[in-house]
Amino acid sequence: MNSVYDIQALESVCRDPHRRKLFCNAFFKKALPLEVCLEKAPELNGRLNFETLEIVERQDSQRDGATKMVLRAADGHKIEAVILRIASGRTSLCISSQVGCAADCRFCATGKLGFIRNLTAAEMLDQVLLAKRLLREEGRTLRNVVVMGMGEPLRNEENLFQCLETLRDKRFFNLSDNHLLVSTVGIPDAMLRFAERFPKIRLALSLHSARQEVRERIMPVAKSQTLEKLKAVFPALENTAGFMVEYLMLKGINDEPEDIAALIEFLRGTRAHINLIQFNAHPGAQFEPVSKEAREAFGDELKRAGFKVTLRYSLGDDIAAACGQL
Numbered sequence: 425m426n427s428v429y430d431i432q433a434l435e436s437v438c439r440d441p442h443r444r445k446l447f448c449n450a451f452f453k454k455a456l457p458l459e460v461c462l463e464k465a466p467e468l469n470g471r472l473n474f475e476t477l478e479i480v481e482r483q484d485s486q487r488d489g490a491t492k493m494v495l496r497a498a499d500g501h502k503i504e505a506v507i508l509r510i511a512s513g514r515t516s517l518c519i520s521s522q523v524g525c526a527a528d529c530r531f532c533a534t535g536k537l538g539f540i541r542n543l544t545a546a547e548m549l550d551q552v553l554l555a556k557r558l559l560r561e562e563g564r565t566l567r568n569v570v571v572m573g574m575g576e577p578l579r580n581e582e583n584l585f586q587c588l589e590t591l592r593d594k595r596f597f598n599l600s601d602n603h604l605l606v607s608t609v610g611i612p613d614a615m616l617r618f619a620e621r622f623p624k625i626r627l628a629l630s631l632h633s634a635r636q637e638v639r640e641r642i643m644p645v646a647k648s649q650t651l652e653k654l655k656a657v658f659p660a661l662e663n664t665a666g667f668m669v670e671y672l673m674l675k676g677i678n679d680e681p682e683d684i685a686a687l688i689e690f691l692r693g694t695r696a697h698i699n700l701i702q703f704n705a706h707p708g709a710q711f712e713p714v715s716k717e718a719r720e721a722f723g724d725e726l727k728r729a730g731f732k733v734t735l736r737y738s739l740g741d742d743i744a745a746a747c748g749q750l
Contacts, residue, residue: 549587
């Protein structure tokens with residue numbers, strides 16, 4: 425059965441443009457219950473697949489307002505998505521792109537699962553729809569969608585691109601490009617294709633070290649996707665909405681003066697916005713976080729070099745929903 429996210433299938437079943445618009449506004453934009461939406465276009469009932477995921481567990485942080493949704497696919501595999509209720513009032517959603525992940529970054533819990541399969545575009549979009557329904561019950565709206573959950577999005581390129589097109593399609597979710605972000609461990613060829621197709625959607629590069637030997641130690645992908653190859657992509661990214669650099673600070677690994685110097689040199693001449701991230705412990709992790717003072721001092725050096733720097737505080741640590749814990 426065709427997915428409700430397939431616009432051609434939707435148009436072929438519901439031929440009346442007015443009823444189709446009423447349904448789409450109710451289903452995708454307002455996230456109303458399915459039975460209410462079908463009142464707008466009853467001919468859709470039983471003709472399309474409206475959901476591919478179901479929420480089987482919900483965990484709410486007692487500290488910071490994060491919510492982790494554990495979602496089960498039709499084949500029984502489970503993934504996780506995280507709602508972030510920012511103190512400023514904005515609400516963001518971090519979605520997954522794969523079941524498991526092949527990147528095997530040493531600091532990430534997902535990597536321990538190995539790669540199982542790619543998520544379909546419908547499964548990625550269902551995470552958004554289910555989160556919108558949950559938030560609607562609270563009187564909140566979803567502002568940002570970040571593809572930064574389980575998996576490497578640019579290793580699921582076709583489904584990722586289809587998901588992004590649907591998220592920004594006015595007939596569906598109608599999210600603006602500047603409210604979307606995709607995180608990658610750094611796949612240069614795919615980054616170039618992404619920049620060409622979505623120049624107004626920002627990329628977040630999970631760098632974590634600008635020293636080749638250190639990056640290889642904590643991110644096996646760095647052995648093939650070298651810093652030299654990544655740097656060659658930067659000119660193309662400068663013609664886009666810009667890019668962020670994710671830098672997870674690990675005590676005694678990438679927090680020394682030589683690490684600062686390498687990072688400044690690697691990013692020299694770019695408009696990169698650097699996010700300094702605290703390490704979030706998980707079972708089997710062999711790293712330690714740096715102190716807040718050390719992160720602030722690291723960030724001050726980068727600011728003096730002319731970079732925009734944010735010290736990011738991960739939400740959901742108490743429910744294993746923070747960066748690296750999914």
